[in-house]
Structure formats: C-alpha cells, structure tokens
Amino acid sequence: MTFPLRLTLNGQAREIVLDDPRVTLLDLLRERLGLTGAKKGCDRGQCGACTVLVDGRRINSCLTLAASLDGAEILTIEGLADGDRLHPVQAAFIAHDGFQCGFCTPGQIMSAVGLIREGQAGTDPERIREGMSGNLCRCGAYAGILEAVREASHDAADRTEQREDAA
Amino acid sequence: MKRFDYIRPASVPEAVAAGQQPDTAYLAAGTNLVDLMKGGVTAPARIVDITRLPGLSSIERLPDGATRVGALVRNSDLAHDAAFEKTYPMVAEALLAGASAQLRNAATVGGNLMQRTRCPYFTDAVSPCNKRAPGSGCAALGHATRIHAVEGWSEHCIATHPSDFCVPLAALDAVVEIAGPDGAREVPLTAFHHLPGDHPERETDLRPGELITALRLPPEAAAFQGRARYLKVRDRTSYAFAVVSAAAALTLEADGTIGRARLALGGLALKPWRVAEAEAALAGQAPSPEAYAKAAAAALAGAKPSGEANAFKIELARRVAVRALTLAAAGTPARIPALPASPFGIV
Numbered sequence: 261m262t263f264p265l266r267l268t269l270n271g272q273a274r275e276i277v278l279d280d281p282r283v284t285l286l287d288l289l290r291e292r293l294g295l296t297g298a299k300k301g302c303d304r305g306q307c308g309a310c311t312v313l314v315d316g317r318r319i320n321s322c323l324t325l326a327a328s329l330d331g332a333e334i335l336t337i338e339g340l341a342d343g344d345r346l347h348p349v350q351a352a353f354i355a356h357d358g359f360q361c362g363f364c365t366p367g368q369i370m371s372a373v374g375l376i377r378e379g380q381a382g383t384d385p386e387r388i389r390e391g392m393s394g395n396l397c398r399c400g401a402y403a404g405i406l407e408a409v410r411e412a413s414h415d416a417a418d419r420t421e422q423r424e425d426a427a
Numbered sequence: 428m429k430r431f432d433y434i435r436p437a438s439v440p441e442a443v444a445a446g447q448q449p450d451t452a453y454l455a456a457g458t459n460l461v462d463l464m465k466g467g468v469t470a471p472a473r474i475v476d477i478t479r480l481p482g483l484s485s486i487e488r489l490p491d492g493a494t495r496v497g498a499l500v501r502n503s504d505l506a507h508d509a510a511f512e513k514t515y516p517m518v519a520e521a522l523l524a525g526a527s528a529q530l531r532n533a534a535t536v537g538g539n540l541m542q543r544t545r546c547p548y549f550t551d552a553v554s555p556c557n558k559r560a561p562g563s564g565c566a567a568l569g570h571a572t573r574i575h576a577v578e579g580w581s582e583h584c585i586a587t588h589p590s591d592f593c594v595p596l597a598a599l600d601a602v603v604e605i606a607g608p609d610g611a612r613e614v615p616l617t618a619f620h621h622l623p624g625d626h627p628e629r630e631t632d633l634r635p636g637e638l639i640t641a642l643r644l645p646p647e648a649a650a651f652q653g654r655a656r657y658l659k660v661r662d663r664t665s666y667a668f669a670v671v672s673a674a675a676a677l678t679l680e681a682d683g684t685i686g687r688a689r690l691a692l693g694g695l696a697l698k699p700w701r702v703a704e705a706e707a708a709l710a711g712q713a714p715s716p717e718a719y720a721k722a723a724a725a726a727l728a729g730a731k732p733s734g735e736a737n738a739f740k741i742e743l744a745r746r747v748a749v750r751a752l753t754l755a756a757a758g759t760p761a762r763i764p765a766l767p768a769s770p771f772g773i774v
Contacts, residue, residue: 263433281433281474284461304462308529317503317532323461324533327433328454328476375528380507386765386772393665394527 263327269293270339278327285321285329286310289336297337297366301396308395311367311374312336318374320394337366340373349373349412358408360399371395372409376416383410383417429470436475439482439606439640445475447608447636453477455499456533458526459542467552468543468559483537483640486511492646495604498537498639502592503528505536515644516759517595517655517674524659524768525591527666537639540593540603540619541631544586544697545668546575557583558627565627572734574670577741578727579696584627585733588620588697591768595657595674597699598691599648607637616642620698630697651676651689655759658751659693659768660743669694671744672768673751677714685709685718690726690752692744702726705748714756716749723748 263278276288286303289295289312301309303322310322313335340347349372352358359365371392381387388409389402397405436442446453452471454460455478463469477483483499486508494514496505505511506522526534546567548554554566567575567585575585593616601616614632621629633639655676661667672693678686688709692700705726712718723745732738750770766772 261432281431282428304465305458305530308527311529318529319533320458320529323456323458323530325433325454325457325461325474325476328435328457328478371529374532378503378507378528384765390665390766391528394529 265326265330267329267331268333269295270334270336276326281325281327283326285312285314285324285326285334288326289321289334295336295338298370299363299366301364301367306396307364307367308371309364309367311370311395313370313374316377318371335370335373337370340369347373348415349376349408352408352412352415353405356408356411357404358401359397359404360401364395364397364399368392368395368397368405372405372412375409376413381413383414385410388413428464428467429472431471432473434473434475435479436477437479439480439638442475442477442480443606443608443636443638445473446638448473449635451475453541453638455535455538456501458530458534459538463543463550466550468550477638489643492649494644494648496536496642496644498535498641500536501532502526502534502536502539503531506531512763514649514652515595515599515655516652516763517657517676517755518592518599518644520763520767521591521595521657521659521672521674523763524657524672536592536642539590540616540639540642542588542590543630545589546586547571549586558586558623558630561626561628567734569734571736573736574668574694575733575737576696577730577732577737577744578692578700579622579698580733581623581625581627583625584623584697586623586627586697587694588699589668590699591657591659591669591672591693593620594672594691594693594699595655595676596642596644597701598674598676598689599651600645601648602643602645603632603639604641604643605633605637606640607634611640613643617698617701622697650678650687653759654678654755654757656751656754657768658747658754658770660747660770664766664769664771671695671740671747673744673747674699675748675751675755677709677752677755679714679756683713685712685714688722688752690722690748692726692748695730695740695744700726702728704728709752714752716753719749719752720745722752
C-alpha cells in the first residue's frame with residue numbers, strides 16, 4: 261500500500277509517494293528529501309530541534325505523521341533565506357551569537373519565525389522566553405537567542421508599521 | 428513502531444464505522460499518540476486519521492449563551508480566540524500553561540481530553556502496569572511516586588491525569604459531545620474520565636468507535652469571566668506538567684459576599700478533582716483567607732497519599748487552592764500574564 265502526498269515544500273510543489281504510514285515529517289525531510297536542516301534531537305517532541313512551519317505554524321515535525329499532511333505547505337530552515345540574503349531572524353541570530361554548537365539553531369530559528377508570526381510576545385523578554393520554551397539549547401546560548409528574537413521581533417514590527425504607513 | 432493500516436475517512440459516520448474495528452486508534456495531531464507509539468506503549472493495528480473531518484474545527488457561541496468548541500480546534504487557536512479568552516479566561520490560561528508553543532499549535536481539544544497519563548511506569552512499556560497490560564500489576568506502588576495520585580486511586584493504579592485544560596473545564600461543567608455507532612450522545616466532563624477502581628484500563632467513558640466531536644461550555648460558565656484564574660505549580664517554570672494545579676472562579680454579590688464558587692484541582696487524581704462541599708463552603712461567605720482555607724480543606728478532605736513521596740501534594744494542593752481563590756477574587760487580569768498560571772508570573 262502506498263500513500264500519495266502533495267506538499268508545497270519551501271515554495272515548490274512536490275509529489276511524494278510514501279511506502280510506509282509510519283514516516284514522520286522529520287524523517288521524510290531528512291531521510292527521503294535530503295533536507296537535513298531540521299534536526300532529530302529527542303525525536304519525542306521535547307527538544308524542539310525538529311521545528312518547522314506547517315501552513316505557517318511552528319510544530320514538532322518528529323511527532324507529525326507525514327501521511328496526515330497531504331496538501332500542506334511546509335517551510336523548513338532551507339527555505340527561509342531569499343537566495344543569498346538571510347532572513348532577518350537568521351541575521352539576528354548571527355548578530356547576537358544566538359548559538360554555540362549550532363545543533364538546535366534551525367529549530368530555534370524556525371520557532372522564532374513562528375513566534376513572531378503569532379504576534380503574542382512582541383519584544384517582552386518574559387513572553388519571548390515563555391514562547392521559546394519548547395526549544396532547548398544544551399550549550400546554554402539562551403541570552404543570545406533572546407536578544408536575537410527581541411531584535412527580529414522589533415524589526416518585524418517596524419516593517420509592519422512602514423507597510424501600514426505606505427498603504 | 429509497529430506497522431499499522433492508515434485510513435482517512437471523509438465524514439464522521441465513516442470515521443465511526445472505521446473506528447469500531449478492534450485495535451483501532453483515532454489520530455488527530457498525534458502529539459501524544461505518535462510519541463506513545465514510538466515508545467511501544469501502544470501499538471494499534473489501524474490508525475483512523477480524523478484531521479480532515481469536516482465540521483469539527485469551529486468555535487461557536489450558541490443562542491442560549493453556551494459555547495461549542497469543535498474537537499479539532501487547536502489548543503493555541505482556542506486560547507487566542509479573543510471572545511473565548513474573554514469569556515473563559517481560566518480555560519485560556521490553562522491552555523497556555525500546558526506543553527510548548529509547537530505542541531499547542533498542533534494539539535487538538537479532543538486529543539487533550541484523550542491524552543494518557545505520564546506515569547513513568549505506564550510510559551516505559553516494560554514495567555507491570557494495569558492500565559497498559561491489565562492484570563500485570565502496578566510497578567508504581569512502592570516505588571518512585573512523587574507525581575502520583577492522592578485522590579481517587581486504587582491498589583491497581585495510582586496514576587494521575589496530566590491535562591491542564593481539563594481542570595477549568597471540569598470547574599465550568601463542560602460537556603463532551605460524542606458521535607458513535609448508536610448516534611450522538613453527551614457526557615459531563617466530570618464523568619468522562621474514569622477513576623481506576625478495579626479496571627484502570629477503562630480510562631474514559633467512550634465505547635468502541637465513539638469519537639469526541641465537540642466540547643460545550645454551558646451558559647452559566649460565562650458568569651465567572653470577571654473572577655477566574657488557573658494556577659499551576661510545576662518543577663520548572665515552563666513546559667512541564669503540573670505537580671498540583673487549581674482552577675478557581677467566583678461571582679460576587681452586591682454586598683461583596685461570594686455568590687457562586689467553582690474549584691477544581693489538577694495533578695491529584697486520574698481526573699480533575701472537584702468537590703461540591705468545597706464550593707458550597709464558599710457560597711454566601713465574605714471572600715477571606717479563612718473562607719478559602721475552609722474550602723481547600725473540604726476539597727482535600729478525602730486525600731490519602733499513594734506513596735510516601737507524594738504526601739506533600741496534599742498540603743501543597745490546599746495552599747494552591749487558597750492562592751488560586753485569592754487570585755480569582757482579585758479579578759481576572761486584563762491580559763494573561765507572560766508566564767501563564769505561574770506563581771512566579773502573577774502581578
């Protein structure tokens with residue numbers, strides 16, 4: 261038995277045929293599509309290293325069965341930059357040293373992009389920490405991560421204001 | 428993970444027909460089910476994917492003032508629905524105090540009710556567990572029991588129910604709407620989860636094939652919106668299950684005395700713990716530390732440790748109940764605090 265899947269993956273339409281319903285979104289990305297940005301940390305929804313956006317919302321790809329995502333739009337860390345131009349959240353992580361070993365970073369960045377889109381935290385450090393609590397960093401780069409997310413969130417709000425002024 | 432057949436029905440009746448087959452599990456977000464399947468704790472032969480079922484994803488205010496929430500509404504969407512948050516603030520606060528943002532974006536209302544205990548002897552897949560393997564015994568008894576029950580347990584099972592969401596729902600008399608082979612029916616949330624008794628494997632009121640379609644908050648639940656709080660004590664500030672939690676809600680009369688009171692406790696039993704005597708003890712009283720202490724004592728009157736390591740939960744639950752009532756009486760905050768339900772985040 262096979263399971264046909266139509267996905268929009270990082271902006272491109274993909275047709276995939278799964279031969280096994282047990283495949284998670286994370287395994288589909290890493291093992292079958294060669295997108296190894298999302299990481300397999302705990303594989304049980306506890307560490308956040310596998311975070312990607314599905315239909316614009318951040319989720320743990322390790323706990324999501326790929327077969328259930330027919331028709332979904334997936335954004336992974338590989339699809340975030342615009343060519344050579346980094347996404348503002350990526351640039352902010354570099355500017356603020358939001359990582360050390362880098363293993364959790366794709367998940368942290370995708371989670372931060374999701375957090376900013378959700379619009380609940382703004383630049384409040386306490387709300388950002390709480391909103392990012394599903395992403396662990398064993399190197400303990402949290403201080404830099406917080407500053408990166410605050411800056412990116414602040415800049416995103418500025419861009420929104422500018423767009424509204426222009427409209 | 429054991430191989431399974433994957434079925435994606437197009438309608439609720441089709442889902443119910445498929446769900447009646449033995450050894451079948453419904454899949455919504457899978458945040459708990461897939462995790463348990465990876466660990467070999469559960470290994471269904473068939474998975475019925477209900478995520479595409481029509482009609483289960485809306486939040487509606489009904490003409491009588493009740494609110495119906497579809498079973499597939501995501502936890503974060505419900506918590507951030509402006510009208511829902513305003514009307515049922517302690518439910519929104521409990522939702523935001525649970526899990527992580529990623530999990531809340533995926534997890535559904537129905538799935539939250541169906542989540543399994545986090546008793547480590549249940550989730551390790553090899554220890555004796557009467558819930559997982561009926562008749563095999565309870566490995567928790569006499570071992571590491573810090574997170575285990577102090578209310579409603581039996582010698583066959585001392586697990587607790589992990590949900591935050593269900594605690595204020597129980598306090599507000601939420602009703603579970605169910606579709607099944609014999610048509611639709613409904614069950615009060617307080618009767619939905621079963622205490623272990625002699626059959627810890629019978630976790631909920633659902634019969635084979637039955638599917639949660641919605642959750643309904645009755646019209647009276649809206650009366651508490653001005654004075655309602657959820658308070659959760661946990662081992663770390665965020666992304667942890669409750670050690671003990673409390674949902675408290677009050678109405679005040681014109682003379683300042685308490686009109687109606689609701690109090691439910693989490694982390695104590697295999698269901699949210701709600702005691703009528705505790706609520707009755709508050710009605711007609713002036714809001715005061717003494718009145719709250721009496722109510723808390725009544726709520727815990729039947730408590731009994733299931734192991735030496737959890738005796739502390741009884742006094743902790745009394746204190747959490749008193750504090751939740753104190754916070755509720757002070758009024759619902761204009762915005763849910765940055766650390767929802769946290770004793771460290773309360774202004």
